[in-house]
Amino acid sequence: MRDxxxxxxxxxxxxxxxxxxxxxxxxxxxxxxxxxxxxIDKNDIETAYCGHAxxxxxxxxxGGVGQGILWRIGITGIPVxxxxxxxxxxxxxxxxxxISVASGMYDVAxxxxxxxxxxxxxxxxxLTSDGLELLSSMGFTPPTQYAQVALRYMHEYGATKxxxxxxxxxxxxxxxxxxxxxxxxxxxxxxxxNSPIIVEPLTLLSSCPIGDGGAAAILCxxxxxxxxxxxxxxxxxKATGVGLRSGVFGKHRDYLExxxxxxxxxxxxEMAGLGPEDIDVAEVHDAFTPGEIIHYxxxxxxxxGEGIDLLKxxxxxxxxxxxxxxxxxxxxxxxxxGATGLGQIAELVWQLRGEATGRQVENPxxxxxxxxxxFSESPELGESQxxxxxxxxx
Amino acid sequence: xxxxxxxxxxxxxxxDDKDDIYVVGGKCADCGEEFFPMQHYCQNCLGENVNEMPxxxxxxxxxxxxxxxxxxxxxxxxxxxxxxxxxxxxxxxIYGDNPKIGDKIKVEYDVIRETEDAIEKGYIxxxxxxxx
Numbered sequence: 001m002r003d004x005x006x007x008x009x010x011x012x013x014x015x016x017x018x019x020x021x022x023x024x025x026x027x028x029x030x031x032x033x034x035x036x037x038x039x040i041d042k043n044d045i046e047t048a049y050c051g052h053a054x055x056x057x058x059x060x061x062x063g064g065v066g067q068g069i070l071w072r073i074g075i076t077g078i079p080v081x082x083x084x085x086x087x088x089x090x091x092x093x094x095x096x097x098x099i100s101v102a103s104g105m106y107d108v109a110x111x112x113x114x115x116x117x118x119x120x121x122x123x124x125x126x127l128t129s130d131g132l133e134l135l136s137s138m139g140f141t142p143p144t145q146y147a148q149v150a151l152r153y154m155h156e157y158g159a160t161k162x163x164x165x166x167x168x169x170x171x172x173x174x175x176x177x178x179x180x181x182x183x184x185x186x187x188x189x190x191x192x193x194n195s196p197i198i199v200e201p202l203t204l205l206s207s208c209p210i211g212d213g214g215a216a217a218i219l220c221x222x223x224x225x226x227x228x229x230x231x232x233x234x235x236x237x238k239a240t241g242v243g244l245r246s247g248v249f250g251k252h253r254d255y256l257e258x259x260x261x262x263x264x265x266x267x268x269x270e271m272a273g274l275g276p277e278d279i280d281v282a283e284v285h286d287a288f289t290p291g292e293i294i295h296y297x298x299x300x301x302x303x304x305g306e307g308i309d310l311l312k313x314x315x316x317x318x319x320x321x322x323x324x325x326x327x328x329x330x331x332x333x334x335x336x337x338g339a340t341g342l343g344q345i346a347e348l349v350w351q352l353r354g355e356a357t358g359r360q361v362e363n364p365x366x367x368x369x370x371x372x373x374x375f376s377e378s379p380e381l382g383e384s385q386x387x388x389x390x391x392x393x394x
Numbered sequence: 395x396x397x398x399x400x401x402x403x404x405x406x407x408x409x410d411d412k413d414d415i416y417v418v419g420g421k422c423a424d425c426g427e428e429f430f431p432m433q434h435y436c437q438n439c440l441g442e443n444v445n446e447m448p449x450x451x452x453x454x455x456x457x458x459x460x461x462x463x464x465x466x467x468x469x470x471x472x473x474x475x476x477x478x479x480x481x482x483x484x485x486x487x488i489y490g491d492n493p494k495i496g497d498k499i500k501v502e503y504d505v506i507r508e509t510e511d512a513i514e515k516g517y518i519x520x521x522x523x524x525x526x
């Protein structure tokens with residue numbers, strides 16, 4: 001395997017675009033920004049991967065979204081692969097692009113992630129998901145998974161709703177200074193707890209918003225990166241670890257111990273020759289507040305049952321030694337499913353270069369991006385978890 | 395006019411000769427592997443010699459939550475969660491008075507939701523306190 005660099009990144013602001021921009025428009029904006037950020041010619045791109053979890057232009061499940069974006073910016077004829085893997089679609093697209101360059105097959109690849117959720121047919125009703133028809137017929141909704149994580153965590157470790165609310169307080173405070181974030185308003189613990197309940201004990205402000213967006217990254221070989229130069233950026237960013245794992249099916253599945261996550265993290269750390277103690281800044285999948293707590297534990301930032309203590313210690317604040325979600329995370333920056341993973345990559349590249357104005361972590365050297373997709377149960381009733389972990393270094 | 399009753403998620407349960415409902419898994423006659431839901435090939439040895447295996451009608455609640463914003467066709471609030479039926483941790487809608495993690499449940503046949511056109515039924519968990 002060859003070294004792989006992230007030469008450029010770009011993203012749209014995450015928000016509800018409704019009639020303003022289509023899913024294709026969002027992909028175009030992100031791709032053009034990434035191409036310009038890298039300083040490449042669009043014709044340098046030899047292969048493309050496009051992650052999207054749900055939406056084609058017609059809001060169905062059709063493929064071809066990547067081709068739809070790229071032909072409008074004159075990139076045609078190259079291999080374009082659609083990647084659809086729940087909330088990890090963007091992280092998964094990045095991984096496939098990484099492999100295409102690391103293998104030596106291509107020198108320059110683009111990974112794109114897009115999603116448009118604001119126009120879906122049942123807007124206002126809870127989001128359902130593909131492959132959950134059987135569970136949905138018995139009343140299941142996706143947020144109930146993290147609600148049960150929260151209640152089980154409270155049952156096992158005595159954590160409180162106030163503890164989980166602190167995740168939203170931290171991440172929403174971070175988003176105030178992120179122009180790409182969907183919501184940029186700080187909140188208090190009381191506001192989080194007093195907002196409408198979605199699924200006990202998760203309130204509206206304990207949950208990520210529904211929104212739209214696009215994000216993209218240009219990946220390239222060392223040879224190409226040297227030829228290209230840093231295009232005015234302070235340093236080159238190398239993607240040194242890439243993990244992707246699916247869930248392990250077992251009789252007594254533990255909602256708090258996510259094997260896919262542990263294995264994906266372990267793969268990425270091993271590949272990079274690093275451990276969780278080396279991470280300076282991370283973007284983790286805080287779709288719901290309890291998620292960030294169990295992700296701390298499963299990614300190895302702390303031991304089992306120690307997530308709340310880590311949060312309260314302040315070490316995961318922007319000023320801490322392991323800053324988590326300086327962008328505002330999914331909770332505030334937003335969660336347009338397929339775009340999320342590449343939005344994390346964009347934020348972390350900016351952090352490593354020192355370009356994250358207003359929310360900059362002090363001189364980070366190693367960054368971790370984590371997406372947790374799928375469900376502990378289903379398609380259909382088995383184990384559909386899929387987790388991506390990507391390590392970036394300057 | 396009475397609405398028709400439709401059974402949903404029918405691949406997950408059966409009725410015995412007394413019309414009592416039970417959740418159904420599978421067991422491989424060759425290697426002994428047990429799994430849920432029932433399928434025609436063994437997950438372990440990949441053989442085809444698989445028989446249906448009734449799961450216990452009584453179990454223990456592992457996790458649960460209350461849905462207060464209902465998806466289309468459902469009426470909030472209602473409770474859902476996972477119960478341990480023997481060795482398997484399985485999803486279900488939960489009925490009963492103020493159920494809690496650790497409560498015992500019985501598998502019963504009851505209403506899942508009522509739409510404009512039909513009453514949809516299937517298996518549910520009815521929670522009860524241990525001393526009942």
